[in-house]
Amino acid sequence: MFRSFSVFNYRVWFIGAVVSNIGAWMQSTAQSWVVLTQLTDGDAGAMGLTMALQFAPPLLLVSVTGWVADRFDRRKLLMLTQSVMMMLAVALGILVLTGVMTLPLMYGFALALGVVTAFDNPVRQAFVSDLVKREHASNAVALNSASFNTARLIGPAVAGVLIVVVGSGWVFLVNATTFLAMLGALAVLRPHEFIPRPKTLGRSRLADGFRYVRGRPDLLVIFVMVFLLGAFGMNFPIFASTMALEFGQGADGFGLLSSILAIGSLTGALLAARRDRARLRLVVLAAGGFGLAMLASALAPTYLFYALSLVLVGFAAVTMLTTANGYVQTTTDPALRGRVLALYVAILLGGTPVGAPIVGWIATEWGTRSAILVAALAAFIACGIGTTWMLVSGRLHRDAERRFRLTLDETRPLTVIEDAVPEEFSDEVAATTPVRLPR
Template structure:
C-alpha cells in the first residue's frame, strides 16, 4: 500500500475513516445550510448574527477545554465518542426539524450552536487522541494526516452538494442529511474489534486539570506553537463567515456559488492533508513557512476583483492553512506524554478554536462596518504580525535561540528556549521537532 494511505491497512482505522468521511461530508453540508439559513432566511444578510452563531459554536472550547481534556484522559475514548456523536446527531436533527416545519427562529440557531459547541468540546480531544489507540506510534503522523484528508474531502464535497440541495430543494434537507450522517460514525465505532485497540492507561485522581496546565507551561516549544495557532484560529480561520460575506455581498452570488467556494478551498486543504500524510516527521519550520504563505494568500484573496479570481485564490489559502494546522497537530500529539495527551490536545484545540468566540463577532462587526474584504484582510495582517514578532523576538534578538533537546530514546526531540548572551553569534535556522 502507498505510504500516503498506510494506516488504512489497519482494520479498525479503515472502518473509522470510512464512517468519518461520510460524516464530514454531512458536517460541511450542515455548516453551509446553517450559514445560509442565518444570512438569507432569518436575517437580512447580517454578518454580526452569523458571527455570533460561529462564536457560540466555539465558546465551549475556551471554557471547557481543561475539563474535557481530563475527561478524555480519564474515560475510554470510544465510549466518549459514542456519547458525543449521539449528541451532535440529535442537535443536527432538531435544527433540521425546526427548519423543515417552518418554525425556526434565530434564537433556535443560537441555542443549537451552543449545544453543539459543548458536545464538540467533549468530542474533540477524545477523537484527536483516539487515533493513537487505533494505529501504532510509527503510523500516528500518517493517521493524523489521513484524518485531516477525510475532513477536507468532506469540505470538498459537502459545500458543493449543500449548495445544489439548497438551491433545488431547500435548506432543511441539507440540515437533515447532516444529522443522518452522524450515524455512520456511530456504526463504525460499534463495528470495531476492541481487542485490537491499544488504549492508553486512564489517568485518575485529583489535580488532573492543574497537571495539564503545568505540563504545557513546562514546554516552551508548545507555548510558542500554541501562540501561533491562537492568532491563526482567532483572526485567520473564519472562512465560515468570510466566504459567505464575499459571496453574498462582494459578488452578489447565490447558494450554489457560495457552496462552491468551500469546495474550491478544500482542493488546497485536501492536497495539504495528503502531503502531511506522507510526512513522517512534522517540523516546526513547516508551520512557520505555511503561516507565511497563508499571510500572502489571504492578502491576495482580500483584493480579488472578481468571483472567479477570489475562488482561485482560495486554493493556496486552503493549502497553507491546513499545512500549518495539521503539522502543528501532529507535532503536539507526537511530542507529549501519552498520559496527558488528552489534556494537552484539549488545551491546544482551545487555543486554536477558543479565540473564535472573540474573533468571529469581531470579524462579523468588521464585515458590517468596513465591508467583506476587510474580514479577510484582518486575518492576513494578524497572522503576518505574529510571524514578525516570532522572527524578531526569538530568532533575531540574539537573546533567545531554539534548540533541540532529546530527553531519552523513548521520546521525540523537544524544542526548548535557551537564553544566551546578546554578543553570541547568530544561530542558524532552528532544527524543527522530529
C-alpha cells in the same frame, strides 16, 4: 502516504469519519446560509455571533473535557457525543422545515452544539493514539485532516445544490443520517487491537495539562500562533458567504467557494501525510504563506480570481494546522495527551468567540475585504512570533537530527539521570516520566 491504512481499526475509522464529515460540512454551510439570508438580511455580525456561541464552549470547558478524554473509554464517549449531535441535527432540520426557526433559537442550537463538540473534539483527536502506534501518529493525524478536507470538498457543494433544489431544512436531516456511518464504524472496531494507554496510578489532576504546557515553550509558541489564526483567520463562513453576495452569487456559489477552498486543504493534508514527522519550522512558514494567500484573496477583483486564491488559502491553513496538531500529538507525554489536545482544540476553536464577532462587525461596517486584511495581518503576526522564538531559542539553525544524537565527552563519565518530577504533578505523570541521557 497511506501507511496508517495498514491498521484495520484506522481504516474503519477513516471511512466512517469521511461520511460523517461530509454531513457536518453540509450542515455548516446550511447554517451559515440560513442565518445570513433567512433569519437576517445579510448580517455578518449575526453570523459572527453564531460562530462565537458555537466555539466558546471548547475554551470554557477545556479543563473538564481534556480530563474526560484521558480518564474514560474514548470509543464509548464518541458514540455518546455523535448520537447527541445527530439528535440536534434532526431538531434543526424539523424547525427550519416547519418555519419555526428564529435567530435566538439558532443561537441556542449553536451553543448546544458547541458544548457537545467541546467533549467530542479532544476525544476524537486523542483517539488516534488508540488506533495507531506512535511512529504512525503524525501520518494518521494528516490523513484525518485529509478526511476532513475531502468532506469539505464535497459537503458544501452538495449543500449548496440541495438548498437551491429542496431547501435548507433537508440539509440538516441529511447530515443526521451521516452520523450513522460514524456510529457504525465505532461499533465494528476491534477493541482488543487498540494501542494500550498508560495506566493511571494514584491521583490524576486537571491542572497537570496546564503545568505541562507551561513548561514547554515550543508548545506555548504553537498555541499562540494557532490562537491568532483561529480567532481572525479561520472565519471562512463569514468571508466566503459575504464575498459570494458581493459577487452576486447565491447558495450554490457560496457552496462552490467552500469546495474550492477544500482543494487546497486536501492537497496540504496529503503532503503532510508524506512527511516522516511534524516540524515546528513548517508551522511558522505555513503561517506566513497563509497571510500572503489571504492578502491575495482580499484584493481579488472577480469571483473567479477570489475562488482561485482560496486554493492557496486552504493549502496554507491546513499545512499549518495539521503540522501543529501532529507536533503536539507526537511530542506530548502519553499520559497527558488528552488534556494537552483539549487545550490545543480549545485555543484553536476558542479563538473564534473572540475573533468572529470582531471580523463580522468589520465586514458589516467596512466591508469583507477589510475583514480579510485583518486575518492576513494576524497570520503575519503569528509568523513573526514563531520566527522570533526560533531565532532566540536557536531552533532555526538546529540540525533536524540533533535531538536524536548523543555526543560523548571522553573526559567526563557517562551517567544516566532521571528527570525530577515536581511535587505538584500527579502520580500519573510521575509514572510516565522517561529516563534520559544528558546532552
